[in-house]
Amino acid sequence: MKETSLRAILPDHELVRMYEQMVLCREFEESCAEQYTKGHITGFLHLYSGQEAVAVGSTHALHKDDFILSAYREHAQAIVRGAEPRRVMAELFGKATGICKGKGGSMHLFDPELAFMGGYAIVGGQFPIAVGLAFASKFRKEGRIAACFFGDGAVNQGTFHESLNWARLWELPVLFVCENNAYGIGTSVERSSALADIHKRTCGYDIPSVRVDGMDVMAVHAAVKWGAEWVREQSRPYLIEALTYRFRGHSMADPGKYRAAAEVELWKSRDPLPAFAIRLIEEGIVTQAELGAIKQEAIAVVQQAVTFAEESPWPEDGAVWEDVYV
Amino acid sequence: MSEITYRDALNLALKEEMRRDPSVVVWGEDVALYEGSFKVSRGLLAEFGGERVLDTPISENTIVGVAVGAAMGGVRPVAELMTVNFALLAMDQIIDHMTKIRYMFGGQVNLPMVIRAPGGGGSQLAAQHSQSLETFFMHAPGMHVAYPATPADAKGLLKTAIRDNNPVMFLEHELLYNSKGEVPDDPEFLVPFGKCDVKREGKDVTIVAYARMTVLALQAADELAKENIACEVVDLRTLAPLDAETFVVSVKKTGRAVVVEECWRTCGLGAEIATRIYDGCFDLLRAPVRRVSGLDVPMPYSRKLEKLCIPQVADIVAAVKETLAAKY
Ligand SMILES: Cc1ncc(C[n+]2csc(CCOP(=O)(O)OP(=O)(O)O)c2C)c(N)n1
Numbered sequence: 001m002k003e004t005s006l007r008a009i010l011p012d013h014e015l016v017r018m019y020e021q022m023v024l025c026r027e028f029e030e031s032c033a034e035q036y037t038k039g040h041i042t043g044f045l046h047l048y049s050g051q052e053a054v055a056v057g058s059t060h061a062l063h064k065d066d067f068i069l070s071a072y073r074e075h076a077q078a079i080v081r082g083a084e085p086r087r088v089m090a091e092l093f094g095k096a097t098g099i100c101k102g103k104g105g106s107m108h109l110f111d112p113e114l115a116f117m118g119g120y121a122i123v124g125g126q127f128p129i130a131v132g133l134a135f136a137s138k139f140r141k142e143g144r145i146a147a148c149f150f151g152d153g154a155v156n157q158g159t160f161h162e163s164l165n166w167a168r169l170w171e172l173p174v175l176f177v178c179e180n181n182a183y184g185i186g187t188s189v190e191r192s193s194a195l196a197d198i199h200k201r202t203c204g205y206d207i208p209s210v211r212v213d214g215m216d217v218m219a220v221h222a223a224v225k226w227g228a229e230w231v232r233e234q235s236r237p238y239l240i241e242a243l244t245y246r247f248r249g250h251s252m253a254d255p256g257k258y259r260a261a262a263e264v265e266l267w268k269s270r271d272p273l274p275a276f277a278i279r280l281i282e283e284g285i286v287t288q289a290e291l292g293a294i295k296q297e298a299i300a301v302v303q304q305a306v307t308f309a310e311e312s313p314w315p316e317d318g319a320v321w322e323d324v325y326v
Numbered sequence: 327m328s329e330i331t332y333r334d335a336l337n338l339a340l341k342e343e344m345r346r347d348p349s350v351v352v353w354g355e356d357v358a359l360y361e362g363s364f365k366v367s368r369g370l371l372a373e374f375g376g377e378r379v380l381d382t383p384i385s386e387n388t389i390v391g392v393a394v395g396a397a398m399g400g401v402r403p404v405a406e407l408m409t410v411n412f413a414l415l416a417m418d419q420i421i422d423h424m425t426k427i428r429y430m431f432g433g434q435v436n437l438p439m440v441i442r443a444p445g446g447g448g449s450q451l452a453a454q455h456s457q458s459l460e461t462f463f464m465h466a467p468g469m470h471v472a473y474p475a476t477p478a479d480a481k482g483l484l485k486t487a488i489r490d491n492n493p494v495m496f497l498e499h500e501l502l503y504n505s506k507g508e509v510p511d512d513p514e515f516l517v518p519f520g521k522c523d524v525k526r527e528g529k530d531v532t533i534v535a536y537a538r539m540t541v542l543a544l545q546a547a548d549e550l551a552k553e554n555i556a557c558e559v560v561d562l563r564t565l566a567p568l569d570a571e572t573f574v575v576s577v578k579k580t581g582r583a584v585v586v587e588e589c590w591r592t593c594g595l596g597a598e599i600a601t602r603i604y605d606g607c608f609d610l611l612r613a614p615v616r617r618v619s620g621l622d623v624p625m626p627y628s629r630k631l632e633k634l635c636i637p638q639v640a641d642i643v644a645a646v647k648e649t650l651a652a653k654y
C-alpha cells in the first residue's frame with residue numbers, strides 16, 4: 001500500500017515541529033541520564049527514549065485543552081504539551097523554579113494551564129482520575145476529552161477494568177492510550193497478561209479499540225486523530241494500543257538484563273527519529289542540513305535547561321509546610 | 327556468625343525456610359526472574375523453581391488475596407509487595423479479609439502467610455513512594471507486624487514470621503538493605519515476636535525506636551555519650567505484638583523517654599508508645615515523653631525539603647537534651 005504523503009495530512013511547519021519535539025525529547029532524556037549520573041537528579045528516573053512517537057503523534061492529534069494524564073515516564077508528554085524544558089529540568093533537580101516547585105520530581109509533573117493533569121507513580125492510579133476529568137468536561141459541557149496514557153503493566157490493575165466499565169457506562173469521553181513497550185520492569189507482557197493483545201481487553205466492556213505501530217509517529221497521529229474525534233463526538237471511550245519500546249532500562253537503576261541484545265537491537269533499528277527524518281527528507285520537507293540544525297537547537301535548549309536548573313535556588317525550608325491545605 | 331547485609335540476611339531466611347518447609351512459596355511482582363526489585367529474592371527461582379517462586383501481574387490487592395486463599399488451602403505464601411506504598415492498593419484484602427477471617431469464622435481457620443514490604447523514605451522518591459505506613463498495620467488487630475533494624479533481627483524475625491500461624495506484615499527499610507552486621511549461621515536461629523531488644527544500655531534516658539530509627543538512635547546515643555549522657559536504646563522489633571513491658575521497665579529506670587518514629591506524628595505509633603509509658607510508669611516520669619517524628623506533610627521530592635521531613639540524628643540529640651532539661 002502506498003503511504004499517503006505527509007503533506008496531505010499536516011502542513012510542513014507542523015511536521016517539522018513534530019520532528020523537532022521528538023529530537024528535543026530524546027536530547028532531554030539523554031541529558032537527564034547524565035545529570036542523574038552526576039547526582040544532580042536523584043530518586044527514580046524513568047526515561048522515555050524510544051517512545052517519542054507516541055507522545056508527539058498523540059499530542060498533535062489532540063486539542064490543546066484536552067486533558068492529558070500519564071504515569072511516571074512522562075517528561076516527554078509534559079514537554080510536548082508545552083511545558084518549558086528548563087522548568088521540567090529544574091523540577092528534576094528539586095529546585096524552587098521547578099514546574100511543581102521541586103515537590104514532585106521526575107514522576108510527578110503537572111501543569112493545569114496546559115491541561116497536563118499529572119504524572120502518577122502508583123501504577124494504575126491515573127485511570128479513574130481520567131474518567132473523573134472526562135465527567136467534569138461532560139458535566140460542564142466543555143467538549144474536552146481526557147487522554148489517559150499508561151503502560152502495558154498497568155492493565156492488570158483493577159482500576160483499569162473498573163475505569164473502562166465506568167467510562168462506557170456513563171458514556172464519558174476518555175481516550176485510553178496504552179504505551180505497550182513490551183515490559184513492566186523485568187516482566188514481559190506475555191508473562192503478565194493472560195491475553196497479551198492488550199487492545200482486545202476492551203471487548204468485555206463494549207469499547208472499540210485499535211493497535212498501532214508506536215514507532216511510527218504518523219501512524220500514532222492518525223489513530224489518535226480518529227480516536228479522539230470519535231470519543232468527542234460519541235462521548236464514549238476508545239482505546240489505542242501503541243506498540244513501542246524503551247531503549248533504556250526501566251529506570252536508571254535497572255541494567256535491563258532480561259532483554260536479549262538482539263531484541264533491543266531490532267527495536268533500535270526501528271528508532272522513530274531517523275524513521276521520521278527519512279520520510280521528511282524523501283518528501284522534501286526538510287534538508288539534511290536542516291536536520292543537523294534541529295539537533296543543534298535541541299542540544300542548546302537542553303543545555304540552557306540544565307544551566308537554569310543548576311543556577312536556580314533550592315526551595316525555602318518553609319515551603320515544606322505549604323500546599324498541604326488550601 | 328557471618329557478617330552479611332540486611333538484604334542477604336532476608337534472602338537467607340527465605341532460603342532456609344523454603345528448604346525446611348516445602349509448603350512455603352514466594353510470589354510478587356518481579357520476584358522470580360528479576361530476583362526482586364531490591365534483590366531480596368536473589369537465587370530463589372534457580373534453587374526452588376517456578377512452582378514455588380512466581381512472578382505476578384501488577385495487581386496488589388489480588389497478590390494479597392490469592393495469598394489469603396492459598397494459606398487457607400494449606401500453602402504458606404510469602405507474598406512480596408514491591409514497596410509498602412502499594413499495600414494501600416491491597417488494604418481491602420489485608421484489613422477486610424486477612425486480619426478478620428480467623429476471628430469472624432470463629433477460629434476455625436488459620437492464615438499462615440507473610441506479606442513482605444520494603445518502605446520508608448530518604449531516597450527522594452517523592453510523596454507516593456516514600457511512605458512509612460507502619461502505624462496503619464499496627465492499628466488493625468489480627469496480624470503481626472515486624473520491622474527489623476539489623477541484619478540479625480531481619481533474619482531471625484523473617485524466619486519466625488514464616489513459621490507463625492498468624493498473618494504477618496513484614497516491613498523492611500529500603501535504606502537498610504546494604505547495612506551489615508553479624509548474623510548467626512544456625513538455621514534454627516529465630517527472633518521471637520513481642521520482645522523488644524535493648525540495643526544499648528544507659529541510665530539517663532530511654533530512646534524507643536524501630537527499624538532505621540533504631541540505627542539513628544544508636545548514632546545519637548554515641549554522640550550523647552561524648553557529653554556523658556547515657557542513653558538506653560530500646561528497639562521494638564515487632565510493632566504487633568507490642569512489648570510495652572520492656573520499654574516501661576527501661577523508663578522506670580531512666581525516668582525519661584524519647585520515641586523516634588519515621589511515620590507521620592499525628593496518630594503515629596509514638597502516640598501509642600507514649601500512652602503505654604504513661605499507663606505503665608506515670609509516677610516515675612521526670613519529664614513528658616517526647617516524640618521525634620516524620621513531619622505531617624506528604625513527602626516532598628526535593629532533597630532539601632525531604633531531609634526536613636524525616637527524623638535526623640541531630641533531631642534525636644536535641645530531643646534527648648530537651649528531655650533532660652525538663653524540670654518537673
Ligand atoms: C501500584 C504499583 N505497583 C507497583 C509499582 C512498581 N512499578 C513501577 S513501574 C512498574 C512497571 C509498570 O510497567 P508498565 O505499566 O508497562 O509501564 P512502563 O514502565 O513500561 O512504562 C512497577 C511494577 C508501582 N509504582 N505502583
Ligand SMILES: [Mg+2]
Nearest residue numbers: 151152183184
Ligand atoms: Mg511497559
